Amino acid sequence: MVQPNSTKRGSLSENQAAFLLLLPFLTVYALFLVYPFFRGIWISLHDWNLLEVAFNPAAKQFVGLSNYERVMWGRNIEWSLFSSPLAQLLGVIALLAAAWFAMRLQLSRVTAIALAIFGILLIVAPGFHPGPEGRWFSPRFWPTVGNTLLFVAWAVPGVTLSALVLAAALDRETRAMGILRTLFFISQVLSVTVVTLIWQIMFSPRQGLIANITEFFGGSPVVWLTDERFAMAAIVIATVWWSLGIAMILFLAGLQDISKDLKEAAELDSAIGVRAFWYITLPNLKRTITLVIVLQIILHFQVFGQSHLMTNGGPNDTTQVLVRYIYQTAFRDSELGRASAMAVFLFVIMGAFSILQFVIGREED
C-alpha cells in the first residue's frame, strides 16, 4: 500500500473522499429503500385506510399483528394430516427425493436441505383447514398464494426445460447458431404490456391467430382467457415465451465452462446427441440448473402484469396471484395495512429464496 501524501495541494483525505463518493448513494438508499421497508412493516401494524389517512393523518390506528391474523388465519382453524392428500403426497415425494439425493451426493447439501424444507412445508401447510363452523378471515388469500405457486410450478419447469434443451442444441459458435439464439432471446426485451397485448389477441377466440389456425383445420376455437381450465395455461404460455431468453443464456454460459476436452472425449466415445446431453451436459450443469431454477422462482413468484392485464385475475379468481391481490387490497380496497401485511409475507418468502440464491452463488466460487 502506498501512503497517500494527502495534504498536498489541499486535496481530500481518504476518509473524506470516501464519504463524498458514498453520500449520493447512501442518501437515496436510506431514504427510498431502507426507510420505506421499515415503514411498510409499520403500516402493516396499523388499521390504515388509504383515503382516510390521506385526508387526516391521525386516522390510522395501531392494531398490532391483527392484520396478519385477518389475512392469514381464521376462526376454528384445525390441522389434520390428510386434509389435502395431493399436495401432501407431493411433499412426501420432495422429502424422499431430498433424502435420496443427499445420500447419493447428487446435489449439494444446500439444495437437499432446501428441498427437504419445501417438502415439510408442503406436508404441514395444506393440513390447516377451518373446523366445524370455522372459516378463514380472508377466504381469498390462501387460494391466491396457491395460484401463485401453481403458476410458478408450471412456468419454472417450462422455462428451465425448454431453455436447457435449446442451450444444448445451440452450444456452438457459428453464425447460424448466433442468429437462432437471437431469435429466441428477442422476446425477452419486450415489456410486459407488449407481451400481454400480443398474447391477449393471440388467444382471442374471434380474432386470435391460434383460433384462426384451429379453424383452418376445422376445429372450434378455445376461449382461452375466460375458461377456468385454460386461463392459467394461457398466461403460463405467454410467460414461457417471454422469459426463456435469460435462462437460455445462463445455460449457454454454463456450457462454455465445460471444458472442450471433455466434450471432445465424449465425441470420441461417440457419446453424441441425447446420450451426451444426459451423461456429459446434465451432470456438469447441476449448479447452473439449480441457480436458474431459484432465479426463476424469485422472478415468477412476483408475477403481476400477465394476470392483471390478460385475465384480470379471473375467471372466478383462478389466475389471481399474490402481487395482484396486494395491489388490489391497497389501491382498490384502500386497505393499506392489510396489503402491507401481505407484502411482508411476500418479502419473507422472497428473502428465503434470495438467501438460497446467495448461498448457491457462494458455493460456486
Place this chain on the structure above:
Amino acid sequence: MITRRYVWLVTLVSIPAFLWLVPTIWMVSLSFQPNEVLARTTSSTALGLVPIPFTLQNYADLFAYGQTPLWFLNSVIVAVGMTLGVLLVSTTAGYALARLNFPLKRTILAICLIGLMVPEQAVFIPLYSMFADLGWHNSYHALIIPRMAVPIGVFLMMQFFKGIPRDIEEAARIDGIGWLQVFWHIMLPLARPAMMTLAILTFLYAWNDYLWPLVSAQKLEYFTITLGLASIQSNFAQSEGLGRVMASGVIASLPVVIMFIIFQRYVVQAMTVGGSKG
C-alpha cells in the same frame, strides 16, 4: 466443421425459432393493416402474417391523435433520467467500496447487500404513501428516484473496479493527485464497459417497468408508454381499432429492440447480470 449432423440440427431448431418469432411478426403485420379489414378478419393473407392489404394509416393516426407520442417522450425522459441517476450513484459508491479504506466499510457493504433481497413489490406500498405525503406523485422524479436506491448497480461497479490493477491509481497518487481526480480522470474512463452494461440494464428496466408507474402516475400526462399501452389494451377493439393498438405496441417496443440489435452483446450481459442478481 460443417457436418450433416450440424445442418440437420440447424434445420431442426429453426422450426421452433420461427414459431417463437411468429407472435412478434403478427403484431407488426397487424399494425400495417387497415382497421376496417381487421374488424372483419385478422387472417387476410397467410393467416395475417403478411400485411396485405397494406396501410400506414395506423401510424399516421397514432401521431396525429391520442397520447402515444407524449407517453413515448415521457418514457424517454424517465429512462434517460433514471439511467444517469443510477450511473452517478453507482459509480461513485462502487469506487469507494472497491478501492478506498474508511471506517464502517464492512457494515455499509453488508447493509447494501441486504438491500438486494428487497423486491420492488415489497416496498411499493410504503413508497406510494411516502410520495403521497410529499406530494410527489405525477412527476418525473417520482418515476425516476426509487430505482436509484436499488444497490445492484453499486455491486456491479464495485466488482468491476476491483478487477482494475492498482498500479495506475497508485502512480497517480504518488504524483499527488487527489482521490476524486483519480476517480474522475482515471477510473471512470476505464469503467466504460461496465457503465455501458449498467446503463443498458437500467434503461431496459425503466422502459419496461409497469408496477411502479401504475401506482405513481395517475394522470395521463405522466404515463410512460408501457403504462399507456396497458391502459389502451383493455378496450382496444372498440375505441381505437386493433391496427392502431398494435402500432402502439410496435412503437413501444422499437427503442428496446433497436438497442438490442445494436448492443446485442451488452444487452445479453446486462440482462444476465440483472437476472442473476435481482
